[in-house]
Amino acid sequence: MRPKIFIDGEHGTTGLQIRTRMAGRTDVELLSIPEAERRNAALREDMLNGADVAILCLPDDAAKEAVAMVAGNNSVRLIDTSTAHRVHPDWAYGFAEMDPEQRGRIAGARCVANPGCYPTGAIGLIRPLRMAGLLPEDYPVTVNAVSGYTGGGKQMIAQMEDAAHPEHIDAPHFLYGLTLKHKHVPEMQTHGLLSRTPLFSPSVGRFPQGMIVQVPLHLADLSGNASLGTIHAALADHYAGQDVVEVVALKDSAQLARIDAVELADTDRMKLFVFGTAGAAHVNLVALLDNLGKGASGAAVQNMDLMLNG
Missing domain, CATH: 3.40.50.720 (NAD(P)-binding Rossmann-like Domain)
Structure with missing residues (x-):
């Protein structure tokens, strides 16, 4: 049956x-x-x-x-x-x-x-580094993200697509969650294995589906001699053998001029990137997914x- x-x-x-x-x-x-x-x-x-x-x-x-x-x-x-x-x-x-x-x-x-869609990207980047001992549990994590407007459900879809809607939104991009009290923060902290509440700044773009989540890090404040290479290796090891989450090779990331939020629209996959320059003091971790797919x-x-x- x-x-x-x-x-x-x-x-x-x-x-x-x-x-x-x-x-x-x-x-x-x-x-x-x-x-x-x-x-x-x-x-x-x-x-x-x-x-x-x-x-x-x-x-x-x-x-x-x-x-x-x-x-x-x-x-x-x-x-x-x-x-x-x-x-x-x-x-x-x-x-x-x-x-x-x-x-x-x-x-x-x-x-x-x-x-949640945003936490999928954020936790996908943060948790492997916590488990590898590279990211201290009290690190002051910041998460910056943009989502397709379908993440707001039927009401936001109507606001974005219907010019006659009484609360029509005609902005190409807008920031919200301005009080830093977004409902996704607790799961980011809990499942990201963080003792300190992350600062989360979400936004919405004028595209239906897609998402970019960014977590920038100061290498000097990490543990275990963290570097561009060790951070990428921790992510790659964590997701080895997975068919849904892909960690993009450093050499491939280095050739990119931009990341397009809609690249994985209508898919159930997620791509993770580590951006930076060897020997630099900072890296930017990026998750790319469909807010209605893997998200x-x-x-x-x-x-x-x-x-x-x-």
């Missing part, structure tokens, strides 16, 4: 992307609520409890409500794409490449918290496959 998958919130941006990625698959059965019935609480609860895996593509409060609906049904496994459970100790964090044991944790978990829907499907197939 094919496992039953229910996408709670399938008509939102992340849910629609998950459905697109699963179109044509014959190894699973997709349960679905018609859009006209999406506010039918009883039908929703039935679908949740009838699924083998429920993928929650909902705001935080609605995700918590969905979890409560299946609290006594251990046959239902959950993937939550909201922020609600990303630092919860009882939920596996759904970044399979984060460390060597993470795939096994996800495969064996009942509850998996899908990472959201693609990761959710990857986690579902791990939960179903190990």
Whole structure:
């Protein structure tokens, strides 16, 4: 019998992307609520409890409500794409490449918290250096990032694309999270293995999908004789053999004149770069991904496959 998958919130941006990625698959059965019935609480609860895996593509409060609906049904496994459970100790964090044991944790978990798009890039750069002993846990990490506007969901998509929208945004690029209290900071700190809260400055560009995350570092404040080469080697060793995360060779990075945020749009991959000059005092670590791919829907499907197939 094919496992039953229910996408709670399938008509939102992340849910629609998950459905697109699963179109044509014959190894699973997709349960679905018609859009006209999406506010039918009883039908929703039935679908949740009838699924083998429920993928929650909902705001935080609605995700918590969905979890409560299946609290006594251990046959239902959950993937939550909201922020609600990303630092919860009882939920596996759904970044399979984060460390060597993470795939096994996800495969064996009942509850998996899908990472945020920005934290996927930031943690992907930071955690390997923490595990290698190069980045002190109290380093004053700064994370600067730009995302495609689909990361803001249907509301921001309408604001960016509909000139008649009452809150239309016509800027080519804008900065937000100005209070430095963005909801993704806790998971960056927790899963980045940092004791000090990172400073996170997010922004949005006028392109639908894509993302650049930057983490600049002062080499003199790192540990273990850190250099351009040792930092790159730590990342390359950490992700060796992975088919989703690619660490770009130093010689290839050195030939680049720019990084385009949309390069990996419509893919579920992530590229990591180490930029700098041999002997210089600084490096800039860069993650390139699709905010809806490895940063959201693609990761959710990857986690579902791990939960179903190990």
